[in-house]
Amino acid sequence: MKILIVDDDQIFRKHLSKALIRRGYEVESVEKGEDAVRLGSERPFDAAIIDMNMPGMNGLQVVKELKDVNPAIISIILTGYGSISTAVDSIKLGAYHYQTKPCNISILEKILTDASSERSIIHKSFEGIYHGIAGKSPQIQKIISTVQKVKDSSLPVLIYGESGTGKELVARALHFDSCRKDGPFIPINCALLKPDLLENELFGHVKGAFTGASDIKEGLIAIADGGTLFIDEIADMNPAVQAGLLRFIETGIFRPLGSVKEKKVNVRIVTAINKDIEEEVSAGRFRKDLYYRLKGCSIDIPPLRERKGDIPELVNYFIKNFSETQKRPVTVTPAAVEVILSRPWHGNVRELFRFLETALILGEDNTLSKHLINSLLSHNQEKPSASSSSLESREVNYIKEQLEACRWNISRAAKALGIDRRTLQRKMVRYNLR
Numbered sequence: 001m002k003i004l005i006v007d008d009d010q011i012f013r014k015h016l017s018k019a020l021i022r023r024g025y026e027v028e029s030v031e032k033g034e035d036a037v038r039l040g041s042e043r044p045f046d047a048a049i050i051d052m053n054m055p056g057m058n059g060l061q062v063v064k065e066l067k068d069v070n071p072a073i074i075s076i077i078l079t080g081y082g083s084i085s086t087a088v089d090s091i092k093l094g095a096y097h098y099q100t101k102p103c104n105i106s107i108l109e110k111i112l113t114d115a116s117s118e119r120s121i122i123h124k125s126f127e128g129i130y131h132g133i134a135g136k137s138p139q140i141q142k143i144i145s146t147v148q149k150v151k152d153s154s155l156p157v158l159i160y161g162e163s164g165t166g167k168e169l170v171a172r173a174l175h176f177d178s179c180r181k182d183g184p185f186i187p188i189n190c191a192l193l194k195p196d197l198l199e200n201e202l203f204g205h206v207k208g209a210f211t212g213a214s215d216i217k218e219g220l221i222a223i224a225d226g227g228t229l230f231i232d233e234i235a236d237m238n239p240a241v242q243a244g245l246l247r248f249i250e251t252g253i254f255r256p257l258g259s260v261k262e263k264k265v266n267v268r269i270v271t272a273i274n275k276d277i278e279e280e281v282s283a284g285r286f287r288k289d290l291y292y293r294l295k296g297c298s299i300d301i302p303p304l305r306e307r308k309g310d311i312p313e314l315v316n317y318f319i320k321n322f323s324e325t326q327k328r329p330v331t332v333t334p335a336a337v338e339v340i341l342s343r344p345w346h347g348n349v350r351e352l353f354r355f356l357e358t359a360l361i362l363g364e365d366n367t368l369s370k371h372l373i374n375s376l377l378s379h380n381q382e383k384p385s386a387s388s389s390s391l392e393s394r395e396v397n398y399i400k401e402q403l404e405a406c407r408w409n410i411s412r413a414a415k416a417l418g419i420d421r422r423t424l425q426r427k428m429v430r431y432n433l434r
């Protein structure tokens with residue numbers, strides 16, 4: 001994947017280029033928007049990472065002009081906390097995503113991989129594939145039929161699923177197949193914003209609402225008018241914001257911070273969670289009334305290991321996409337698919353796609369063989385197996401087993417392991433278990 005970085009901050013540019021090159025991307029970076037547009041018209045970049053505030057041409061103009069010279073380019077805007085609503089404008093101009101600075105490289109990488117696998121979906125439609133959602137398992141078919149049933153209503157929808165199962169994909173289908181498709185689709189992630197910032201982002205504020213509020217700021221709820229607001233990781237929303245959201249869902253009315261006037265807008269709320277929300281509810285961290293309101297219409301996306309029947313189609317889908325976007329015809333042997341089927345894929349579809357992409361890039365051959373897949377898988381496993389006799393790795397395996405047996409319900413697994421919840425959470429972080 002070829003990436004263009006546009007940022008006037010030389011140190012950030014260097015740091016990001018290095019990090020992306022280390023991860024196998026081809027990278028060029030420039031200081032000015034004008035240079036980016038010129039380079040973009042000369043070379044076929046797959047993606048651009050663009051700083052919002054630059055002297056001369058700003059990020060918004062760069063997004064627009066790059067899109068004119070290369071309609072397929074994936075633009076990602078980087079912005080400071082203060083200018084999120086301008087960043088939202090960039091989405092209207094065709095940017096794929098915006099991300100607040102300072103940002104973590106793995107978040108950027110996740111955005112890049114998701115965008116590249118979705119890009120071809122936006123431009124081409126594969127026969128029998130509904131809005132980029134591949135899979136023929138009864139579970140996926142049921143999800144698609146639920147989406148089709150509820151897409152045009154204004155009921156809030158709660159999407160539940162582990163990381164990488166396709167929650168955002170389903171949220172996008174709910175919007176882009178609905179009567180709101182010409183309105184904005186605005187994503188916001190509660191886990192990435194501090195509570196007071198989240199409140200400010202959602203509801204906006206009036207001039208003088210608090211020290212430093214020197215200007216009026218429109219909230220994302222108002223910006224999403226006529227479209228969909230996708231609130232990701234809602235379990236991380238704090239109770240004060242939850243109260244405002246509940247009121248908005250029930251009445252369509254909200255009040256910007258510091259304002260005496262209320263606003264009414266028409267926004268469909270779609271929310272997503274990847275952790276055990278019932279636990280948050282019983283611990284009193286998440287309002288029961290809001291939870292029940294959201295749960296009224298929910299879509300549960302099972303982990304990939306519980307619908308392995310989808311794997312062959314997902315693999316074919318990825319292979320087809322890859323062949324088209326990379327202009328490199330690749331295939332996969334049935335024996336290779338068998339090996340893929342035998343894996344648990346705890347990182348779900350995202351992990352599967354990332355693995356296939358790595359295999360296709362590392363393998364010189366245009367055929368993904370069983371041999372190549374096996375050698376990559378054993379390479380990935382070298383670390384744990386090297387110390388497989390150690391106490392620690394036994395602990396990791398045992399914890400993993402119990403977590404799986406409890407469908408990754410942390411409280412239940414902690415009980416089964418005879419330790420408390422916090423200890424288990426600490427161990428999960430330490431051993432990178434998700």
Ligand SMILES: Nc1ncnc2c1ncn2[C@@H]1O[C@H](COP(=O)(O)OP(=O)(O)OP(=O)(O)O)[C@@H](O)[C@H]1O
Nearest residue numbers: 114117132133134163164165166167168169349350
């Ligand atoms: N059924 C599917 N068909 C095709 N692609 C899929 C499917 N499910 C997921 N994907 C792809 O897998 C990647 C991850 O999906 P997505 O971002 O929607 O997951 P998520 O549940 O929102 O994950 P997270 O909780 O980590 O944000 C994306 O590239 C998406 O396009």
Ligand SMILES: [Mg+2]
Nearest residue numbers: 164167168232
């Ligand atoms: Mg997501």
